[in-house]
Amino acid sequence: MLRDITLGQYYPGESWIHRLDPRVKIIAALVYVAALFIVDNLIGFAIALAALAAVIIISKVPLSFILKGLKLIFLIIIFTVIMNLFMIKGGDVLVEIGPLSIEEKGLYTAFFMAARLILLIIGSSMLTLTTKPISLTDGIEALLSPFSKIGVPAHELAMMMTIALRFIPTLLEETDKIMKAQQARGADFESGNLISRAKSLIPILIPLFIGAFRIAHDLAMAMEARCYRGGQHRSRMNAMKLSGRDAAASVMLAVFLAAVIVIRIVL
Amino acid sequence: MSIQVNNLTHIYSPGLPHESVALDDVTFSAEDGEFIGIIGHTGSGKSTLVQHLNGLLKPTSGSIIVSGTDITGPGVVMREIRKKIGLVFQYPEYQLFEETVEKDVAFGPRNLGLSEEEIEERVREAIGLVGLDYEAVRERSPFDLSGGQKRRVAIAGVIAMKPEVLILDEPTAGLDPKAHRDVLEMIEKIHAHEENIIILVSHNMNDIARLADKVLVMDRGKLAMQGTPEEVFAEEERLEAIGLALPQPAQLMKMAREKGLAFEGSFLTLDAVEEALYNYLKKDQI
Numbered sequence: 001m002l003r004d005i006t007l008g009q010y011y012p013g014e015s016w017i018h019r020l021d022p023r024v025k026i027i028a029a030l031v032y033v034a035a036l037f038i039v040d041n042l043i044g045f046a047i048a049l050a051a052l053a054a055v056i057i058i059s060k061v062p063l064s065f066i067l068k069g070l071k072l073i074f075l076i077i078i079f080t081v082i083m084n085l086f087m088i089k090g091g092d093v094l095v096e097i098g099p100l101s102i103e104e105k106g107l108y109t110a111f112f113m114a115a116r117l118i119l120l121i122i123g124s125s126m127l128t129l130t131t132k133p134i135s136l137t138d139g140i141e142a143l144l145s146p147f148s149k150i151g152v153p154a155h156e157l158a159m160m161m162t163i164a165l166r167f168i169p170t171l172l173e174e175t176d177k178i179m180k181a182q183q184a185r186g187a188d189f190e191s192g193n194l195i196s197r198a199k200s201l202i203p204i205l206i207p208l209f210i211g212a213f214r215i216a217h218d219l220a221m222a223m224e225a226r227c228y229r230g231g232q233h234r235s236r237m238n239a240m241k242l243s244g245r246d247a248a249a250s251v252m253l254a255v256f257l258a259a260v261i262v263i264r265i266v267l
Numbered sequence: 268m269s270i271q272v273n274n275l276t277h278i279y280s281p282g283l284p285h286e287s288v289a290l291d292d293v294t295f296s297a298e299d300g301e302f303i304g305i306i307g308h309t310g311s312g313k314s315t316l317v318q319h320l321n322g323l324l325k326p327t328s329g330s331i332i333v334s335g336t337d338i339t340g341p342g343v344v345m346r347e348i349r350k351k352i353g354l355v356f357q358y359p360e361y362q363l364f365e366e367t368v369e370k371d372v373a374f375g376p377r378n379l380g381l382s383e384e385e386i387e388e389r390v391r392e393a394i395g396l397v398g399l400d401y402e403a404v405r406e407r408s409p410f411d412l413s414g415g416q417k418r419r420v421a422i423a424g425v426i427a428m429k430p431e432v433l434i435l436d437e438p439t440a441g442l443d444p445k446a447h448r449d450v451l452e453m454i455e456k457i458h459a460h461e462e463n464i465i466i467l468v469s470h471n472m473n474d475i476a477r478l479a480d481k482v483l484v485m486d487r488g489k490l491a492m493q494g495t496p497e498e499v500f501a502e503e504e505r506l507e508a509i510g511l512a513l514p515q516p517a518q519l520m521k522m523a524r525e526k527g528l529a530f531e532g533s534f535l536t537l538d539a540v541e542e543a544l545y546n547y548l549k550k551d552q553i
Contacts, residue, residue, distance in 0.1 A: 186378030206364035
């Protein structure tokens, strides 16, 4: 059950996209998201969709794997589409069902809103699907480091993210273990009303919190034992280096952004 | 009471790139009053196997028949299975959550829907069986106890459900030698008192050789060997290929044999070694 959440999950691979520098991928994801808000017509969306399709194909991440993790989000999108369809008024009336009506502007807004959200979610999840969490935070740290002069604690933020990401699977595993242990003692999480179900979470949450504090304490000790002192003067085992691949990706990204802007101005 | 495991196979994350076969065609049985030892490397599938036995994991294929009922089939009442088959996890002290020892041990029996008197009776008995003083610990917080005591409380929480099969997954992991010995003695005592089936998962060959009636050897998800301790530990080369060692008494006698001393048979306990040495020395005197 807990393993089905793919949002933010890494899909192991060796594709061209996987091997790109994380900084390039982060910037590309940001540019892509920005581009989705520049786009305001069908041709623009077609270009954005084509770009995303190309990335998915090159990355060799199966489409079914991407979509599996987004089921819940699609429900929310469907809900917003329905709301937009009926609530936004303007233009010709297309369908009338009793007091409800779908009008041209509503259809238009609903469609673009849904397209934008779907591309946005899949586009940004491509970043996490093809980038190891650790290189992702390395990338964020590198991108934020220019701002450390004005007091942004780039290293600390990146370290906090690294640790948080690192411990998501650990805590999920821990939760799984505790749930099983309590089930073995006859605990029942599935039946009963809301109150008894909420109560049945106590035997999971208390050991989980105690476990989280224990893990945090052990980690802090282990870091101090190895003289961890924050970001100053640290060197890296795997220094990030831009390659020809990254240059090529940057050029493609620039072409994509230019195309989107030109289409917005011309059409 | 009997358990019959047939061709049990379990595959984690089927269809994904990190798919792995955790159990591969495992078949064995356990009869009333038997003490079964399961040995094998880390990741050999021991823990996955025992989690199937009380229905926490569903097999990909195969069946588990407990006293005539297939617990992997549809329409099985899990509460009935958990009542019969108790499972003590690795590091069970991490599942404690109540304010007092008494309440924590009562959690299992309460979930079985027993009466208050019955619950109190069982809690008192279980805390006594794990070697703790009921009156002294009942009102204490489980989190104030020592590591060994916490583990006893957690084991008591499962014993209080009076399972007909008690499965313990590495109950002595991370304990000091004294606590290790105490926990094993406690298991023997429970086995004698409750006359239940015990399934003990362990890394410690000495314990298994001494206690088990039957030994199952797991290797990379497969049941590599099964038999009495004498049969299993006689096949030293196969064990070594799997990466497991002989119990220490057997190792000692093997070294003596290599030095040219004629000792016959399998030596699974220190007592057997002592006797053999005594007889040998006595013969020498004559």
